Amino acid sequence: MKMKFNWGTGIVIAFTLFISFILYFVFSVQSDSKYDNELVVEEYYKHDAKFGDEMKRIQNAQDLAQKPEIKNDSEGVTIVFPASFVPKDIKGTVAFYRSSNMKFDFNVPITLSGSTLNIPKKRLLGGRWKINMEWQYEGKQYLTKETIYIK
Incomplete structure (x- = not known):
C-alpha cells in the first residue's frame, strides 16, 4: 500500500514538529540551572x-x-x-x-x-x-x- 503525501499530511507533520520543538524548548529552559527563574523582589x-x-x-x-x-x-x-x-x-x-x-x-x-x-x-x-x-x-x-x- 502506497501512502499519498498531500497538503493535509504536510500540515499535520509541520504542526507536530512545531509543537515538539516548543515543548522541548520549554522543558530544557525550565530544567537548566543557567536559566535562573528568580523573582525580582523576594516576598x-x-x-x-x-x-x-x-x-x-x-x-x-x-x-x-x-x-x-x-x-x-x-x-x-x-x-x-x-x-x-x-x-x-x-x-x-x-x-x-x-x-x-x-x-x-x-x-x-x-x-x-x-x-x-x-x-x-x-x-x-x-x-x-x-x-x-x-x-x-x-x-x-x-x-x-x-x-x-x-x-
Missing part, C-alpha cells in the same frame, strides 16, 4: 502590601524643590544631595538591584561628610541596574528610584 506579596507607603515616599521626593541627583560617570555612580541639606542629618540606604541576577545586589548606607556619596565602578558590573535610595531628612521619609546602565 512579592508583602512588598505589594506596602505599595501605598512607598508611593507617599516617592511623592515626598518629587515635591522637593531641590532633589538629589544620581549621576553615572566613568568613576562609578555619584549621588549628589542639594547643598541646602545638612549632610550629617541625611540617613538611609542605597540599594543596587541587578534584575538579571540577584547575587549581585548590594546595599550602601548613606553616610556623608560632604554632599556626595560615591560608589566606585569596580563594584558595578556592566549592564542595567535599578537604584532605590531610601532616605530620611528632618523626620520626613523619601524614596528615589532610578535605572542606570553601566558600560
